[in-house]
Amino acid sequence: MNPYEIDVYALIYDLVRQIPEGYVTTYGAIAKALGDIRASKAVGEVLAMNPTPIIVPCHRVVMSDGSLGGYTHPEGVRKKAELLRREGVEIIGGKVNLKKCFFNDFKLKIRPFEVFRDYQKRISEKIRLEDYDFSAIVGVDLTYNGRYGIAAVVVFDEKGNPEYVRYYSKKTLVPYVPTYLAFREYPIIEEVSRDLRGYLFFLDGHGILHPRKCGYASHVGVELDTPSIGVAKSLLVGNIVIESNNLAKVLIDDEVRGYAIYDKGRASVYVSPGHKITVGSALRETMKVKKYKIPEPTRLAHYYTKLGKEMFKNRKLLPERLLETPL
DNA sequence: GCGACAG
DNA sequence: ATCTTGTCGC
Missing domain, CATH: 3.30.2170.10 (archaeoglobus fulgidus dsm 4304 superfamily)
Known part of the structure; x- marks a missing residue:
């Protein structure tokens, strides 16, 4: 496995496409699926650059406490709320109920950050x-x-x-x-x-x-x-x-x-x-x-x-x- | 509440 | 790193 060929951006967009209508996931859940919870901020940055909104439904990714987080759109997070409500996700007090609609059943072939850590171990032995x-x-x-x-x-x-x-x-x-x-x-x-x-x-x-x-x-x-x-x-x-x-x-x-x-x-x-x-x-x-x-x-x-x-x-x-x- | 992370 | 306004010093 060549670590330099792993497209983490594409993997993130693939994961987000797996979230069904009516469900949401969190930045941290995607990061964990990728192999390191510390990548959660980066997940947010990658989604902010989403080249195909709706097709890649990044509005279905929220904060771990159920609050909506951000949405890069002229109408801002209001658009995120509108899209989620239209899909049947309830938003009460600015939060979604993760107990009711949390999606975490991601399918992926490789966990990039696990591959990266293994590679770092091999590199460090050569220093x-x-x-x-x-x-x-x-x-x-x-x-x-x-x-x-x-x-x-x-x-x-x-x-x-x-x-x-x-x-x-x-x-x-x-x-x-x-x-x-x-x-x-x-x-x-x-x-x-x-x-x-x-x-x-x-x-x-x-x-x-x-x-x-x-x-x-x-x-x-x-x-x-x-x-x-x-x-x-x-x-x-x-x-x-x-x-x-x-x-x-x-x-x-x-x-x-x-x-x-x-x-x-x-x-x-x-x-x-x-x-x-x-x-x-x-x-x-x-x-x-x-x-x-x-x-x-x-x-x-x-x-x-x-x-x-x-x-x-x-x-x-x-x-x-x-x-x-x-x- | 604590801890908090290169570019 | 990027963004963006404001301030300081040469």
Whole structure:
């Protein structure tokens, strides 16, 4: 089972089509069917993008307490209530009675988040936390336009100067769900990053500072077999242990998984090794390229991501077509 | 009431 | 991440 071929958006729309007229389900019930209750917010986001309302009856998905939740329609949630009433679902005090009309008999062949967790376990077993040589540095970042991800990959030369930027866009199959970021973003950067094996990758997210020791930066590092570092703006898991004015260790089970760098008494970024680098070297390499709050590789990539998005909108950047510009 | 999660 | 108004500082 190739995890990168699983279309979670399509699975969600398929599940919603199974809800019969006169019944409702909840965002959480769909998330559980997909294999992780934590995906419930993402279910709501995916339904808000429903390309075929009524055909995919997303008005039949409500909150776990029976309240209606939202509805992306000019008339808003009033339309959701009208559709449900027309189908015979009673709404009293703004709530449906889930005891009477709760549908949970979903049929599905795969639970994507179970597949993803199994895959993360396999990836985490391949992580090497020793220092390997690298030729130069690469910074990666993504932005989104609907379901299309737009990646900017900034490649530096041996002296540390930005040399060129690559742009690439592709439709994403997976919504953002905490702890599964790599399944959303890796397929978009895979093709433009393959030939950069041997570079040190800076990625926007955590490395081993992850509940299953398999964050985005580790995932990318292992898949591309290249050194990688995760630099995140906020913490996903871990306990902070202050070391000095501007540094703290981040521990999981008494193990140092990364560092928090502080600027003026405030955490600026969290650094953790992805693959083929030690936790100490990840910190040192990050400090070397940190001029502002965000280290230069990902800071520049983030800047170019905005240009990439404009080009995407203007049809100068087409889906699954590589664009490269010298800097 | 508590806890609350990268992008 | 995105959206969107408002404010601060160069």
